[in-house]
Amino acid sequence: MNTSAAFIDNFSPFNFFNLDLTTPQPTQDADLLKQLSFVPGLKEILMLRQVHALEHATVWVLSETRNIQSSRVRPSKIQLDNEMLGGLSTDQGFYLYGEVNISDLRRAVNLALHRLTHGEWDLAVHPRCGTNLSVAMLLTAGLAMGVTVMLPFRPVEQLIGLGLAATTAAEIAPDLGTIAQRYVTTAIPFNLSVENITMSRDVWGRQGHFVKVNWREHNS
Secondary structure, eight states, rough: OOOOOOOOOOTOTTTTTTSSSOOOOHHHHHHHHHHTTTTTHHHHHHHHHHHHHHHHHHHHHHHHHHHHHHEEEEEEOOSSSSSTTTTEEEESSSEEEEEEOHHHHHHHHHHHHHHHHHGGGGGGGOOOHHHHHHHHHHHHHHHHHHHHHSSOOOOHHHHHHHHHHHHHHHHHHHHHHHHHHHIIIIIOOTTTEEEEEEEEEEEEOOEEEEEEEOSSOOOO
């Protein structure tokens, strides 16, 4: 799942404060925090994005482990994603829901962190992420409002337009959701270290494992 680095020159519109936002750099978030330290809540936002990526990667690694075990019995029914696992990210760590041994989770988290920070950036993106759903909803609403304004206010035309809007949104939302995850809601966790893993309940009372992380200035 390696992602090859794209070459972007110094005049690219993707560069911000001389940071290449298309190719993850180990010090990019730490440098941004130093330059914009006066912005309230910036550290929490940066940390949340990194935690979000680690959550996704951990689910991928646990799914891979399960698939390897299952393939010994049913090699033709290997599933790439374990849909029984889910997560919720915070700026202090993430909750992992589903049946998983804490020892397996500890290994998966450390392996996910290592793989993410050593080039396997695609692990930060997950198809079941809530970002995809949010993008789909916003896109559908936006297109629906657009066709409502542009087409005649007659029932047949409006129904056809809404149908086309919904179909179009369903087609392009997954790709846009992936882009949103990669560049907006996640970041490679170069600044995270795992503190501990405990059984805990989230704000809604759901029980799961909580993976607590710490911020560090650079990846060593």
